[in-house]
Amino acid sequence: MTLSSAQNSLIDQQHIVLDDMSWEFYEHLLNEVGDRPIRITYDSGNLEIMAPLNIHEFWKKRIGQLVELMCLERDIKIIPGGSTTFKREDKEKGLEPDECYYVQQADAIRFKDDLDLTVDPAPDLAVEIDITSRSIERQPIYAALGVPELWRFDGKRLNVLTLGTDGRYMPQDNSGVFPFLSIGGFNEFLMRFANEEHNIVVRAFRDWVVGLP
Secondary structure: OOOOOOHHHHHHOOEEOOOOOHHHHHHHHHHHOOOOOOOEEEEEEEEEEEEOOOOHHHHHHHHHHHHEEEEEHHHOOOOOOOOOOOEEEEEEEEEEEEEEEOOOOOHOOOOOOOOOOOOOHHHHEEEEEEOOOOOOOOOHHHHHHHEEEEEEOOOEEEEEEEEEEOOEEEEEOOOOOOOOOOOOHHHHHHHOOOOOOOOHHHHHHHHHOOOOO
């Protein structure tokens, strides 16, 4: 199968939604896109293609740096997954998180190059930068893939959501992945990036997180 010129042109646009797309087309599109910075969301035949804005990438990098620095300073096992594609054909769902991490399940996937979510665990934590609007709701996809915790950042605040037994995400005051972490404190450092020099915020965060009980 080859993509037509019209289909190829979709990839160059910021936001495209296609209906009644087959799983085979989704898989082929993933192969064609490769490592380009493009997010492809698939949910039961509905397919969305997005190119993240610069502001979206800035915030994802900031959150990612703080999480990884926190794990380094507190000697927490972690495997960052970045924007790896996670998908399950049997559930007809797939997406790329903005950032994701294996923490409690780090040892289970440490030496695996390819993950199959029908047998391998989903990431313990996924991060969603929810600044731009999307046409396909992503929380039900994360739930179907079995991601236990989701951090959603709307440009002003990071909210923690955990997956309940009913298959829905519920807001929480604290993280189950990092029980020691004050999410309110994490938010304060995150928002300092908007007005302060990057390295100053990172150094202050490092000192703060080392002193947490």
